[in-house]
Amino acid sequence: MKTKTTAKVLGAALLTMALAGITTVYAEDQYTIGIEQFAEHGSLDNCREGFLEGLKEEGIEEGKNLTVDYKNAAADMGTCGQISDKFASDKVDLMVGIATPSAQSLYNAALEKEIPVIYTAVTDPVTAELADKDGNPVGEITGTSDKLPVKQQLEMIRQILPEAESIGIMYTTSEANSESAVKEYEALAEDYDFKIETAGITTTADIPLAAQTLMEKVDCMTNLTDNTVVSSLPTILEMANEAGIPVFGSEIEQVKLGCLAAEGLDYVELGRQTGKMAAQVLKGEKKASEFPFETIEEAAFYVNTAAAENLGIEIPEEMTDSAAEVFEEIAEAK
Amino acid sequence: MDFFITIIEQGLIYGILALGVYITYKILDFPDLTTDGSFPLGAAVTAALISRGVNPYMTLPIAFAAGALAGVCTGLIHVKGRVRDLLSGIIMMTALWTINLRIAGTSNVPLFSKETIFKNSFLEKLLPEAVQPYGTLIVIVILAAVTKLILDFYMKSKSGFLLRAVGDNEKLVTALARDQGNVKILGLAIANGLVALSGCIFCQEERVFEISMGTGAVVIGLASVIIGTSLFRNMTFMKATTAVVIGSVLYKACTAVAMRNFEPQDMKLITAALFLIVLLISMERRKKVKIDA
């Protein structure tokens, strides 16, 4: 009799636990995340796509067990702050910041709310104070950096243009990412016997004049991931083609549009990597503060043979062979 | 709850900016575009000072002074250089872009690891545990209230009377044996000082300086002033300054609600529409002295 009761009680307890277990499992399976993208931009869009793919690969899929609240700040700081505060007050499970100002703004909003933040496309998380000097997170925040593989890029340019002496870089003075990239170029250029000429601009309107001035001084140009410059890439390429100056890109999209070649980032891949990090945080496998920010170690080589033909430049065969992707035509800008 | 707190915080910070715009637009009748430059100027000065370890509370008067200086420059260009009001503002706004970059050193200065007027050991000791989460709100309310009261006091002083007179009727100021140009410069200085003060507070609340943070500041300010002064026009017991600050909170509330229901890309259009609607409803008839030859 006694044992029966015990068994009953035990059974009931087990059942309750199991049920409780199931419900908690279900509850944990539903995720809500807020994605804040700083501006409308091809690379950043790719980042976001890749990010969602990365999550999907880890079993977290939009529409199934994931709700995504996506907001674009339209490059406005005030809007950034408002979006961040909205996510924080909605108490999403995770906030995702694409590009530096969004990442900073989310971090600021998350500080008191204990919501983890994952960022991507932040060139220099240390300067942005999102990571300490050793690359460790400053709080529940981590992500991936889109720091350009400047060294590989310089090496590649030297290989394609053995005679070139100077490289022109156009950048927006208000974009911190560009500024730090320019500094890196200037620091490394000497190793490859290049001289760097820069032209700082403030708005799209400055581009034609700045490009003209720059092209008179340099043998070739290379792009950063500068938002303003990249959005005017077709204009720049047209002018460069007329002047017979090769323009190197910094990521796959730019090569697609007609940049000669790039040792660059694949933003979709960067996003995917970030998505996997986010999945770990969401599932509770790891806390954001437990992993340092990541970069894509291997730069991929992209080349556009149509652009090379237009310029009359021959790309060494061993380079095209090792390319991650070879474009044989110049795509129309979206 | 958090939603409302955010709106009030942002509204009050921009309310100080709106007070500055109120002086130029309503009192001086001067469409001052310097605002777009002096707002980040206050932030740049703040970022530069805080990252050098200056006490965050010291940034408030220093940012005000920096903004006032920018206002004086706009005033000198307009009054002494006889450049049109709109152009004087545009010139200063453009110049300030570079100046702000130089002051801050770079286009993005994070302040996450620094003490600010909202987060510092002094406040932590001062405020009891229970109100800590509202620390930011409390500090902002105090700052906005003090700024408003000082401005009210000033507007009732002899100097304030002269300022109010100059936008109304320059000739009267001249008739009072005062240089109306100098009074205008003074007004621009106070206005831009307030705008920079607002930028200083905003930068510490967001804990980051961004060079582009001033873009559209003048629009926010104008919208707040127009909403405030039109909606509360018939309430004589309410001071215009109070109306302007409330206008700013309302404006922020509108944008926050709009943001929940529309895409952020559409925000500028919604802002413009909101602006226009308030203007049309209130159908402001500006009283201006016609100066005949």
Place this chain on the structure above:
Amino acid sequence: MLELKNIYKYYNPGTVNEMCLFKDFNLTVKDGEFLSVVGSNGSGKTSMLNIICGSIPIESGNIVLDGKDITNAKEFRRNEKIGRVYQNPSLGTCPSMTILENMSLADNKGKRFGLGRGVNKQRIEYYRELLRPLNLGLEDKMHVKVGSLSGGQRQAMALLMSTMTPIEFLILDEHTAALDPKTAEIIMELTDKIVKEKKLTTIMVTHNLRYAVEYGNRLLMMHQGESVMDCAGEKKAGLNIDDILEKFNEISIECGN
């Protein structure tokens, strides 16, 4: 004493529209004089006032006020000793400020405009005393914005305000022209009273020939930048409107102006 010496004034100098208004113009106004100035449009009456006050520059000549050359003094500096009432009633007051605030502003002329209280409460009664004789009821509307007052009320305030602090010179620039006849009459009487009380040296430009005859102790008629008639003292006292009209016709200008 005010002296205008060898004044040359051109409009649009250096262009095809160049026009010479004053060519070696001279005028002396003695202390205590109440000078009425008449003349047709474009005769230079208002330009003369603007030159005295410094609102417009001159090509050459000297302006001397009480022995001091003020030719290069800025307009606002000259206003330390000069009070001016314009034709447009709104130019003499601040529409968005209350009567009390306007009076306080005027009361502070010549003193520092610092951070002290704009309204001195102890002076309110004094302002009321000043407003009461106008019989316009303004003394009971101290907190009403001047912008909501009528033209005549505003002009009365402008007159009070410009003469509230000690000045030596009063310039009246067709200050009754924008008012209805009855209000104009009231303002004119008020003007006369103030000028006599404060013993102000006054220049009044008017198109109303009757006022020019009735008020003041000297009359000047201007035509094309020159004085064509200047009578003072008994000669002025003996003048009547017909005499002036006759002179007007003589210089073949349309009458009745």
